Amino acid sequence: MSFDLASRCTAQKEQHLYRTRLNLQSPQTPEVTINGQRYLAFCSNDYLGLAAHPKVIEALSLGAKKWGVGGGASHLVIGHSEPHHELEVALAQWTKRERALLFSTGYMANLAAVTALVGKNDTVLEDRLNHASLLDAGLLSGARFLRYQHNNADNLQLRLKRSQGNTLVVTDGVFSMDGDMADLPTLCQTAKAHQAWVMVDDAHGMGVLGRTGAGLVEHFGLTVDDVPVLMGTLGKAFGTSGAFIAGSEELIEYLIQFARPYIYTTSQSPAIACATLQSLRLIEQESWRREHLNSLIEQFKEGAKHIGFPLMESQTAIQPILIGNSEAAMLFSEKLKQQAILVTAIRPPTVANGSARLRITLTAAHTANHVEHLLDALASCWKQMSETTP
Ligand SMILES: *Cc1c(COP(=O)(O)O)cnc(C)c1O
Numbered sequence: 001m002s003f004d005l006a007s008r009c010t011a012q013k014e015q016h017l018y019r020t021r022l023n024l025q026s027p028q029t030p031e032v033t034i035n036g037q038r039y040l041a042f043c044s045n046d047y048l049g050l051a052a053h054p055k056v057i058e059a060l061s062l063g064a065k066k067w068g069v070g071g072g073a074s075h076l077v078i079g080h081s082e083p084h085h086e087l088e089v090a091l092a093q094w095t096k097r098e099r100a101l102l103f104s105t106g107y108m109a110n111l112a113a114v115t116a117l118v119g120k121n122d123t124v125l126e127d128r129l130n131h132a133s134l135l136d137a138g139l140l141s142g143a144r145f146l147r148y149q150h151n152n153a154d155n156l157q158l159r160l161k162r163s164q165g166n167t168l169v170v171t172d173g174v175f176s177m178d179g180d181m182a183d184l185p186t187l188c189q190t191a192k193a194h195q196a197w198v199m200v201d202d203a204h205g206m207g208v209l210g211r212t213g214a215g216l217v218e219h220f221g222l223t224v225d226d227v228p229v230l231m232g233t234l235g236k237a238f239g240t241s242g243a244f245i246a247g248s249e250e251l252i253e254y255l256i257q258f259a260r261p262y263i264y265t266t267s268q269s270p271a272i273a274c275a276t277l278q279s280l281r282l283i284e285q286e287s288w289r290r291e292h293l294n295s296l297i298e299q300f301k302e303g304a305k306h307i308g309f310p311l312m313e314s315q316t317a318i319q320p321i322l323i324g325n326s327e328a329a330m331l332f333s334e335k336l337k338q339q340a341i342l343v344t345a346i347r348p349p350t351v352a353n354g355s356a357r358l359r360i361t362l363t364a365a366h367t368a369n370h371v372e373h374l375l376d377a378l379a380s381c382w383k384q385m386s387e388t389t390p
Pocket residue numbers: 104105106107108110131133172176201203204233234235242243
């Protein structure tokens with residue numbers, strides 16, 4: 001009688017799927033220290049460089065002085081304080097919705113929304129490449145769970161014909177491992193024609209896309225009528241932590257009553273909410289970060305094209321280089337590390353079998369010189385790789 005954990009871990013190693021963690025000895029900035037060595041990192045989701053911004057740090061420390069550190073209890077008991085309320089109001093205004101509801105993590109926000117909205121006798125339709133938290137939420141909901149082909153509204157329509165009960169169509173806004181954008185106008189139209197609701201997880205669009213940074217929904221000029229359930233995370237472009245769902249008054253009140261991952265957990269630190277409010281102000285008022293990020297994306301794509309890299313269909317800060325085999329992806333990442341460049345290899349099951357990749361992310365805290373440096377290192381490692389693997 002044994003769980004035999006060790007042999008399962010060994011099997012992961014043999015398939016080049018074993019995961020280890022880096023121990024960061026510096027804040028989350030482009031230049032990081034690990035094991036006393038300096039690296040230039042291109043794998044953070046801190047897209048606007050706000051995680052270590054002085055004003056955000058100050059808001060956190062002032063928030064802690066005023067409100068203490070711990071949330072103390074769940075929101076429905078006595079853990080809901082003024083900074084949480086203020087942040088919810090500000091997020092609702094920013095996303096042009098009646099209400100917003102704050103969660104401690106994006107994973108929980110997704111579990112909460114999907115499992116509260118659909119159950120037995122309902123249907124949830126998800127893009128094949130959706131984030132793991134959305135797929136888990138769909139399975140946990142107990143609803144009929146169907147996946148449609150990536151970003152394919154025709155395929156969604158076929159699935160919609162087989163749906164029963166209340167139907168929720170769920171998609172990433174910007175796909176986390178590919179960087180491409182969901183074709184929301186078409187997906188929303190298709191869903192509407194079948195009286196289905198659309199939920200968008202805009203973890204990688206919020207703060208970065210749209211005129212005021214309000215994400216992919218703003219980018220396409222869609223309303224709460226097109227996308228009734230909008231989810232955003234605060235741990236990426238906001239540089240803090242947590243997440244939110246924004247929608248109608250009715251939706252938010254319903255979630256407060258029925259969403260178990262909202263009800264049965266301690267509220268996030270009110271000091272974090274203070275920091276996030278400060279981030280939101282920077283996101284709304286200082287559009288130069290988005291402009292700078294876009295110019296770095298252009299620079300990277302141009303440079304990569306020049307070297308002859310197989311880039312994917314992405315206009316966003318996520319610029320993956322598809323390698324295929326997990327061992328080769330690990331080797332590429334290791335070679336870059338030897339040149340003091342940090343890019344993580346993303347392997348199955350995070351991505352499909354045979355589609356391991358280097359997931360390069362750019363942020364507004366990078367400079368044009370940083371990107372130049374990355375391109376040089378990529379070119380030289382790419383050359384080494386093609387010499388050793390015919
Ligand atoms: C990161 C991410 C999440 C999870 O958010 P956390 O706040 O990190 O738990 C959910 N969905 C997508 C698409 C993500 O990239």
